Amino acid sequence: MSSDAPDVTDTVAERVKSVRVEEEMEQSYIDYAMSVIAGRALPDVRDGLKPVHRRILYAMHEIGVTSGSTHRKSSSIVGETMGDFHPHGDSAIYDALVRMAQPFSMRYPLVDGQGNFGSVDGDPAAAMRYTEARMAPIAEELLADIEKDTIDFSANYDDRLQEPDVLPSAVPNLLVNGSSGIAVGMSTNVPPHNLTEVVDAAVHLVDNPDATVRDLMEYVKAPDFPTGANIVGRSPVKKAYQTGRGRLRVRAEYHVEENQERSGKQIVITELPYQQNKSRLVERIAEDVNDGDLEGVRDLRDESDRDGIRVVVELKRGANVDVVENHLLESHLERTFGVINLALVDGEPKVLTLKEMLQHYLDHRREVVRRRSEFDLAEAEDRAHILEGRLKALDNAEDVVETIRNAEDRDGARAALRETFGFSEEQAAHIVRMQLGSLTSMEAAEIEDEYEEVTAEIERLEAILESEEELLGVVKDELREMKETYGDDRRTSIIEDTGTVTDEDLIPEEDVVVVLSEQDYIKRVPAETFKSQHRGGKGVIGSDLKEGDKVSTVFHANTHDYLLAFTNQGQVYQLKTYQVPEMSRTARGTSAVNILDLDDGERVTAIVNTDDFEEDEYLTMATQDGYVKRTEVGDFSNILSTGIIAISLEHGDALVDVEVTNGENELVLGSERGHAIRFDESDVRAMGRNARGVRGMKLDGGDAVAGLAAATSDDPRDLLTVTEFGYGKRTPLAEYREQSRNGKGLVDIKTGERNGRVSAINAVAADDHVVAMSEAGQIIRMPVAEISEIGRNTKGVKVMDLGDDDRLAAVDVFTPSEDTDEEDAEAAGEADESEDDE
CATH class of the missing domain: 3.30.1360.40 (Gyrase A; domain 2)
Structure with a gap:
């Protein structure tokens, strides 16, 4: 090899770029999120359509499936859309097509369907090979003038065709048909409205640019749903229009x-x-x-x-x-419709008020009318130029014919006409193509009439382009035409909120601590009763227990929370916090038999707040023998007063803890002897309520699972471990390396004579608070920051000072509300230096 040859290694190294993994992941995720936001999930404020709906309508337009054509097989429309514009799978395209054809989903359906397109009973549409569709007349208004350079086009996914970035949209579609969708980290839920009201409001806004949302609400009274029903109260509507967000009560x-x-x-x-x-x-x-x-x-x-x-x-x-x-x-008979007026404005998602939505649409229509007028003007001027040439040719008919006849060919004829009569290239070419029959006097009169019409059209278009008032006048006239053609009466009524009073309405909304004993005594106490303290204290008396009774459960909740109470026997009960009697700090409580129908020996081991649920989340459970199971939250939607089975347990096993997870969490199981194992939630497949689950942790003889914690890999949380003798510690979750389930795990905390066995583990954030209660009824509340953050395999520090015969019974973690008093905040920020880590 020549000494002058380049070093291959150096050449390759020059092309290698070093990047930080976290920066690359962050940028890649942002790119993905924006792709979903802008390219799939959110509508454009101008035409109210997501890309899939826009592409379906444009594909139907391109293949001529208009309102005047015959119906076409839905599979054909889906195939054209997928092949040319939307390569995301036929089921997604067909689902979007079906929704546009459902009169109970769209206030003004954009697709005229023929066949089974589903029902209000939730029946699915027939397969696309059985149904047929064509554009509804109002959908054609969304595409009107699209050939007149009114909007911008971009290359489709394979650069073979052009597709519209937005439709001209002669109808304010975002407001009249609404939209819903979930993107990455955001969602939209725009309610449908009445076209007549929206057009009247838009015209008013054109005439009065300074109009307020309150002014526009004189025209747009409230959303107008395709299924009718009633909106309860005007205040939520006003809030939704003024802020872009709100919660409407819709009553049958x-x-x-x-x-x-x-x-x-x-x-x-x-x-x-x-x-x-x-x-x-x-x-x-x-x-x-x-x-x-x-x-x-x-x-x-x-x-x-x-x-x-x-x-x-x-x-x-x-x-x-x-x-x-x-x-x-x-x-x-009542449901809540959560209004989120989120749409893309210049490619960015924004929450919009009623006025902003109308204004952005009007700006779009103004631009469409301007570009259409420029296009029509250019064509009219071209036509007038040709007609001027024809009229001039008619005035010199004999000479023109003679000139053409004497020419050797068409090119010569065109050149002679330009030279002799001063015709332009376009005029000469048109005259050469003219037939002799067009030289009749009747034809000449028609040309003169057409020239006058074209001249008048040019003057009209020039006036529109020269005057903002004329241009906006066209926008208003076309909107009124849409109202005249497609407008109808309101379907949804607005009724006053009479404020039906229930037991819940009479209970003030406040944070409380609920205490439950082994002998089924239960009570709630306002959380503010227990002021935040430093760790290591004895706390205060939280319950005056009956002789022989012990505290079994303590948890923090809001009086208006709906809770799921899981027991050691694998049952789950529904509990409304306000149904638990409020008592003083030192009271014993009342019998729980009227609230929770517990069997002998059955006790609550975990509480889950249903307000935390999302549709795609799970309840993940752990048993003392090391089994783990997760079940979709939807399986717990209907709970009998006598409870339902949450998990099947083998003889001698017991349910010890439950967490709400999202399918992408990491789980940590902690054992009573101080071991912990961390593994991915996906290692545990979703199962039904009657399933036992899978082995999550391998336990030594005499050991048992003490608790379950869940967190995401990018969440900077700590694992809080608390033992029965009142000691505990915080350790960053990152120190517990991820393993496969059914292992023994790592040493989490040293247990022994000083610490006792582990009572509970929790994933905690630095601003959380801890409520701990002993079997004898002592209770203490403290900021998590009070508990030292130290490594694994340590003994920890004293969290609660317990009596000789007392044991820690239960621990709950919560995030305090913003109005936590200054005394609590001060206590949370101070470090207790009286005790070092041992």
């Missing part, structure tokens, strides 16, 4: 009528809240009747047909109509 339309066949009355439901499943509604009412929660109902019938919804709740003779009606309202 119903009335009470006399039963013609039987003596008695019946409640007839005729309209449902938006997106409520009618079949599921009937099932849930029937379940309440069968479970005894709803009394006085004799029969339940779904008499709905093509003319509308009619669900009949027939009452027994002498039944209290008001009681049944109130139960139906509280449990079944």
